[in-house]
Amino acid sequence: MRIATWNVNSVNARLERVLEWFESASPDVAVLQEIKCVDEKFPVEGFERLGYNVAVHGQKTYNGVAMLSKYPMEDVRRGLPFRNEDDDEVDEQSRYIEAVIGAPTPFRVAGIYLPNGNPVDTEKFTYKLAWMRRLQAHAQRLLALEEPLVIAGDYNVIPEPEDVANPEAWVNDALFRPESRGAFRALKNLGFTDAYMQADGAPHGYTFWDYQAGAWPRNLGIRIDHLLLSPQAADKLQGVVIHRDERDKEKPSDHVPVVVELSL
DNA sequence: ATGCCTAACACCGTTAGA
Numbered sequence: 001m002r003i004a005t006w007n008v009n010s011v012n013a014r015l016e017r018v019l020e021w022f023e024s025a026s027p028d029v030a031v032l033q034e035i036k037c038v039d040e041k042f043p044v045e046g047f048e049r050l051g052y053n054v055a056v057h058g059q060k061t062y063n064g065v066a067m068l069s070k071y072p073m074e075d076v077r078r079g080l081p082f083r084n085e086d087d088d089e090v091d092e093q094s095r096y097i098e099a100v101i102g103a104p105t106p107f108r109v110a111g112i113y114l115p116n117g118n119p120v121d122t123e124k125f126t127y128k129l130a131w132m133r134r135l136q137a138h139a140q141r142l143l144a145l146e147e148p149l150v151i152a153g154d155y156n157v158i159p160e161p162e163d164v165a166n167p168e169a170w171v172n173d174a175l176f177r178p179e180s181r182g183a184f185r186a187l188k189n190l191g192f193t194d195a196y197m198q199a200d201g202a203p204h205g206y207t208f209w210d211y212q213a214g215a216w217p218r219n220l221g222i223r224i225d226h227l228l229l230s231p232q233a234a235d236k237l238q239g240v241v242i243h244r245d246e247r248d249k250e251k252p253s254d255h256v257p258v259v260v261e262l263s264l
Numbered sequence: 265a266t267g268c269c270t271a272a273c274a275c276c277g278t279t280a281g282a
Binding site: 009010013034036037060061062116117118119156170173174175208210211212213214215222224251254 | 266267268269270271272273279280281282
């Protein structure tokens with residue numbers, strides 16, 4: 001079972017590139033971030049033509065997440081709950097989608113677009129940290145189900161100095177601040193496995209390179225797109241591939257796809 | 265040096281990303 005995450009930086013601006021990738025990489029399930037469109041503008045037909053079911057949690061202009069699956073999706077959840085699972089308070093930012101994948105061995109996938117949080121002296125950083133607390137609370141409830149579970153997406157957290165080319169330049173950035181790294185560690189320490197670290201673990205496994213200042217040719221990247229596995233999923237981990245080649249294509253996203261293989 | 269790209273929206277610049 002191949003499960004992918006990709007921040008596409010506008011699904012419509014990049015549709016041809018994204019569909020090409022889906023055709024060649026052929027993930028069974030994929031979560032997309034920063035689709036940057038409302039549900040009605042999501043290019044459903046292109047994905048359906050490739051055999052995918054589509055679930056979208058869109059938003060005008062900013063954010064927006066989607067899940068594509070070759071298997072039926074059940075119990076689709078759009079938006080991260082605030083206090084408990086029945087809370088009907090809604091996030092005005094579309095950053096979370098979750099579904100049970102009706103494969104022969106069913107499993108659960110969540111797709112997240114965690115807030116960036118910059119600049120750190122603003123309410124944006126507060127919102128990021130609050131969102132991470134909400135994610136941790138929800139993840140804890142999901143772990144209690146003792147299912148194979150993958151929480152995949154753009155975490156906007158650089159976990160360790162080995163995950164960035166020049167750590168000094170990031171010390172006061174929301175992606176690398178101790179509060180963000182601590183919250184990511186706390187989430188992981190609930191019992192998740194970072195798929196990349198487990199299956200590969202080579203330092204500098206970047207997934208994002210800024211469009212500016214020649215970050216890509218100079219390989220000044222960061223590793224911020226992660227797949228966290230519940231114990232029941234981690235037991236099935238076969239491998240992880242970062243699709244770096246995508247960054248070198250014409251009109252690329254600034255993120256590249258990350259794919260895990262699970263023996264589900 | 266807080267811009268250097270890129271995208272969306274709506275206006276011909278602003279906001280946001282990371």
